[in-house]
Amino acid sequence: KKTLFSGMQATGTLTLGNYLGALKNWVVLEEEYDCFYCVVDLHSITVRQDPAQLRKRARDLLMLYIAAGINPEKNCLYYQSHVSAHAELSWILNCFTYMGELNRMTQFKDKSEKHSDNINAGLFTYPVLMAADILLFQSDVVPVGADQKQHLEITRDIAQRFNGIYGDVFTIPEPYFGKAGARVMSLQEPTKKMSKSDENPNAGILLTDKPDVIIKKFKRAVTDSDNQVIYSEDKPGIRNLMDIYMAITGSSAAEVEKEFENSGYGDFKVAVGESVISVLKPLQDRFDDLSKNKDYIDGIIKTNAEKANYAAGKTLRKVQRKVGFPDRI
Numbered sequence: 001k002k003t004l005f006s007g008m009q010a011t012g013t014l015t016l017g018n019y020l021g022a023l024k025n026w027v028v029l030e031e032e033y034d035c036f037y038c039v040v041d042l043h044s045i046t047v048r049q050d051p052a053q054l055r056k057r058a059r060d061l062l063m064l065y066i067a068a069g070i071n072p073e074k075n076c077l078y079y080q081s082h083v084s085a086h087a088e089l090s091w092i093l094n095c096f097t098y099m100g101e102l103n104r105m106t107q108f109k110d111k112s113e114k115h116s117d118n119i120n121a122g123l124f125t126y127p128v129l130m131a132a133d134i135l136l137f138q139s140d141v142v143p144v145g146a147d148q149k150q151h152l153e154i155t156r157d158i159a160q161r162f163n164g165i166y167g168d169v170f171t172i173p174e175p176y177f178g179k180a181g182a183r184v185m186s187l188q189e190p191t192k193k194m195s196k197s198d199e200n201p202n203a204g205i206l207l208t209d210k211p212d213v214i215i216k217k218f219k220r221a222v223t224d225s226d227n228q229v230i231y232s233e234d235k236p237g238i239r240n241l242m243d244i245y246m247a248i249t250g251s252s253a254a255e256v257e258k259e260f261e262n263s264g265y266g267d268f269k270v271a272v273g274e275s276v277i278s279v280l281k282p283l284q285d286r287f288d289d290l291s292k293n294k295d296y297i298d299g300i301i302k303t304n305a306e307k308a309n310y311a312a313g314k315t316l317r318k319v320q321r322k323v324g325f326p327d328r329i
């Protein structure tokens with residue numbers, strides 16, 4: 001079986017973008033692959049965090065993975081900080097990554113503008129840690145949203161460079177983007193990605209939003225003035241709503257155009273909202289159930305950390321030998 005790896009940061013409440021761009025595809029792919037789903041808490045501290053809040057969010061995120069439908073007994077769901085090989089491989093790969101490459105990362109530029117009071121070295125080498133995450137498990141495929149494309153490219157470059165020097169150590173991973181939903185945009189500024197850190201509360205649907213809030217936010221979504229549900233570059237607002245609807249229902253753009261050919265934007269927006277509720281409501285209910293089941297979750301965390309440590313250790317030891325670290329006696 002081939003291996004799949006993906007992860008999310010435990011910062012803020014997840015949005016519909018995280019769900020449609022990544023989480024939803026994870027569930028679809030879990031049958032086909034050996035899957036590792038990580039809560040990337042090491043990445044989270046590149047931005048200052050409140051310790052108690054980070055701990056809670058990390059646990060909530062792990063429960064959310066399960067609530068979204070990932071089977072924690074068949075797949076490995078774990079915290080990055082419980083597997084020290086991530087940090088160790090990351091250090092080694094730092095020595096095989098050029099400053100120039102990291103300087104070109106658009107996410108670093110964006111984040112250092114936003115957090116100009118804390119442009120730390122971790123923020124700069126963030127993509128190297130991400131490469132380590134992926135390469136540690138010899139991952140074949142990495143399901144992510146389109147915003148992670150550049151990070152996947154640098155991962156492949158680092159892996160190829162390392163393999164070029166030491167032989168075939170790492171599997172070269174392929175990104176996986178869903179057909180629709182790889183780039184969910186803000187409901188208020190549809191040319192900008194939907195993000196958990198948006199200041200405008202109407203810009204994003206949070207996975208914790210209740211049905212009435214979801215409908216309200218969709219009703220307020222920015223569109224255009226022509227009232228025709230058509231998939232077009234010139235209609236970023238409607239196109240985004242259509243993408244969301246297509247990702248959830250599996251319909252094609254043509255089918256959605258046909259379905260709403262005689263309705264105005266008002267009805268269409270409500271239909272999109274209802275489709276989102278149909279997936280988020282069950283997810284929220286399962287999340288609430290899991291929150292009450294502390295022992296079960298603790299068991300998952302313990303068993304999976306052991307599994308992840310074992311798998312990661314194999315690659316790490318191989319890499320350590322290749323670069324010339326002394327054998328353990």
Ligand code: TYM
Nearest residue numbers: 006007008009017018021022040130144145182183184194
């Ligand atoms: P993060 O935590 O920002 O986002 C988690 C996942 O959600 C996707 N996503 C979106 N997809 C579509 N539309 C959007 N508006 C949207 N917003 C977010 C992201 O593409 C991502 O798949 N660097 C990663 C975390 C990471 C990782 C990894 C991912 C660390 N190591 C190894 C894969 C493999 C990140 O910050 O994701």
